[in-house]
Amino acid sequence: MAIIEVKCPKCWSAHVIKYGRTSTGTQRYLCKDCKDSFLLEYTYNAYKPGTEETIIKMTANASGIRDISRVVGISTDTVIKTLKKQNVR
Ligand SMILES: [Zn+2]
Structure with missing residues (x-):
């Protein structure tokens, strides 16, 4: 065992x-x-550890929302939701 x-x-x-x-x-x-x-x-890619970090890193490297969506395997809405959660001003 x-x-x-x-x-x-x-x-x-x-x-x-x-x-x-x-x-x-x-x-x-x-x-x-x-x-x-x-x-x-996790079955759902958006909840996997490290996904949020990947989205932030790709945004910092000028990747678009649809680009990130394709690479990470989540919807564009989830990418936008994750970015809105960040407290960037
Ligand atoms: Zn704990």
């Missing part, structure tokens, strides 16, 4: 418990330290 050590993708805490399943049957976990739930493998 293989034991997979689950760590929180945000705070890297190992203080993690099982937290039910998603509608598709994937195991959901809850971090007891930052009280945030997460999956080990």
Whole structure:
């Protein structure tokens, strides 16, 4: 039997418990330290760790919204939503 050590993708805490399943049957976990739930493998590309960082980096390198959408594999609306979330003035 293989034991997979689950760590929180945000705070890297190992203080993690099982937290039910998603509608598709994937195991959901809850971090007891930052009280945030997460999956080990996401089906939806926009929720994968690192996607938001990629969008910001590509925007800084003058990539357009449709360009980012094609590369990352998410909709243009999601790209716009992520960029609007940033507090850039
Ligand atoms: Zn955490």
